Structure formats: structure tokens, C-alpha cells
Amino acid sequence: MPGKRAEAGGASSKLIGILKEDHNHFAVLLDALDRQADLFADGEAVDYELLETGISYLRAYAHAVHHPLEEAILERLSERAADDGLVGRELSLQHERLEDSLKLLQSAFHDAGEDQSTLRQPLAEALHRMVSDMRAHNVWEEANFFPAAGRALGAQDWAQLSTGAEGQAVPAARPLDPRFSNLLQQLGCSVSADGE
Template identity: 35%
Template sequence: MTDLIREIQEEHRNLGPVLDLLEREVDAFEAGEPFDGELWDQILDYLRAFPAEVHHPKEDLIYRRLMARERAAAPALHDLEAEHVRLAATLGRLAELVEAVERDVELPRALLIGAARDFLAFQRGHMAREEEAFLPYAETHLGPDDWAALAGRAEGGPDPLAGGTAERRFAALREAILKAA
């Protein structure tokens, strides 16, 4: 397996617990518990800072290279770039609602809960499609030259939640994930 695919799979494994934590917060909010704004903010900040800014662009690079060569594969790969655009929009919508709740704007709880559940379902489905279809397809259809070229172009630092490189600004999120595990 190539390093880039291994890296992407590792990032998926790290994202899982963040999504699980968001789901717990949604469940708690739905059950009538108070809104933990600080935690919601950290979760959304993280989702925008890493999966959206660093992780998806890496996958887009691989996808574009595959498409340049194997255009016929596009339907099987579920138009990955378009899914990334839709994910960013879903996340943006969720962030707007969270901000509104924090500004004490009167809005039905169900609106925020629905937006969060939409995001979770779409993000999880998207990740599963990448794991089941996109990554194995890329692995078989790209060669060593492709991977060497792609490795040099992938930008962005390490996952700010992961192990030794964890960033201080996400310390509370990391702690909440460890506590939930």
C-alpha cells in the first residue's frame, strides 16, 4: 500500500471518533441537555481546519489524476470532488446554525439537530464510499510514478488532533474524545 493511501486511511480512523462525539452531543441536545457551545465550536473548527482544508484536497489530487486517465471510472467513484463540495456546504450550514444558537437567536432545536444529523450521515457515507470504492480503485489503477508525483503535491501539515503533533487549540476536543472512548 502506498504511503498516501495509508495516510488517508489513518485520517479516516481519526475522524471517526470526532463524528461519534458530535453524534453524542446531538443526542444530548435532543434529549434536552444544555448546549455545550465550546465543544461544538471545537468540533466544527477541527472539521473545517483539517478534513476540509487538508484531507479532502489530498483525495482530490488522487481523484483528478485518476480521472485524467480513467474517465470511465467516474460513476463508480461517486464524483468524489462534488461530494467534498457538498460536504463543505453541509458543514457551513451547520456552523451557521451553531453560531445562531450561541448568539441566542431563537430557532427550533430540530433545525440544528437535523442539520447535524444530515452532516453526520453524509460524511460517514462519503468516507465509507472512499474506503470501499475510491481508495482500492486508486491503489490498483495508479502506478509508482503517479504516487511519487502525488506525494510531492499533497499540502498541509499533520492532523492537529493526532498523537504527537496534537495542537493545543484542540486540547479540549482531544480530552472529550478520550473521555468518550
């Protein structure tokens, strides 16, 4: 069925392409956060707005936009019993760990408030750990989850996933909070007027 595989490839390429573009934006932001963690650990001046907005973006965007698309693909993959649940369990665990890590990190920076000088080293270490975990997660998804979905799901699966839960097409440019759009643009990411 070359025709069906070609159709699936086009639809899967679109959705996987959206997720990979998110990963590219995350990578640029993670690099910036890693540099801030180095400065923070060294007692240098840091960009607190970048830290706060960056962590908020990773948490809010991943939770509200990025991970739901991955979870929809995972649900379809699970329906096909294509991976005996191994990829799905690992993906879900990683998403939970990242959400917990981002929530704790956001809370730690907020709670430290003005007293961050005494907590610089632990906060910098926590930030480095989160950056490392998120990079490893993105690499794992691109090496394991995306290929598994590409192999197991057919044209009809991808077409249904492309229309989303409400029957509307998953937009290539997804809406972003203006402060997140501004942050990504400042970091050199190309962001359309409608979002990513």
C-alpha cells in the same frame, strides 16, 4: 512487473493510510458530535466548545488538508482515465455537499447564539444529518475511491503524489491548529506533537 506493483503498494499504502487515519479521527469526533446532538435534542446541557471546535475542525481540516490530498489523487486518477470519471464526479459532489453542510451547520449554530433553545430540534436534526452524511462519505471513499486509485495508479504516480505540489514529502503527521489537537487528544485519538 511485481517490483513496480510492490513499489506502488508501499507508496499508495502510505498515502491511503494517512487518509484512513484521518477517517478514524473523523469517526471518533462524529461519535462525539452525534452524542451532543442527542443531548441537544433532549434539552440537556451540551458541550458548546466541543460542538464549535468539532464542526470547525471537520470543516477546516477537511478543506485545507484532507480533501486536497484526495483531490490530488483524483486528478492523477482522472489523467489515467481509469474510471470514466464516475468515481471522480461522485467524490467531487460529495466533497461539495459536505463543505456546504458544514458551512451551513457552523453558521446556524453561530447565528442561533443564545436563542438555541427555540431551535434545538432543527439544529440537532441538522447535526445528525451532517454526521450521517460524513460517515457515509468516508465509507464510500474506502469502498470505492481508495481501491480505484490503488488499482489504477502506478509506483511513479504514488511517488509524485507523495512529494506533494511543492516537491516536499507529504508528512505522515500533518500540522493541526492546537485547539484541534487538544480536541482529538481529549477524545482519545493519538496525535503527535506535529499534528495527526
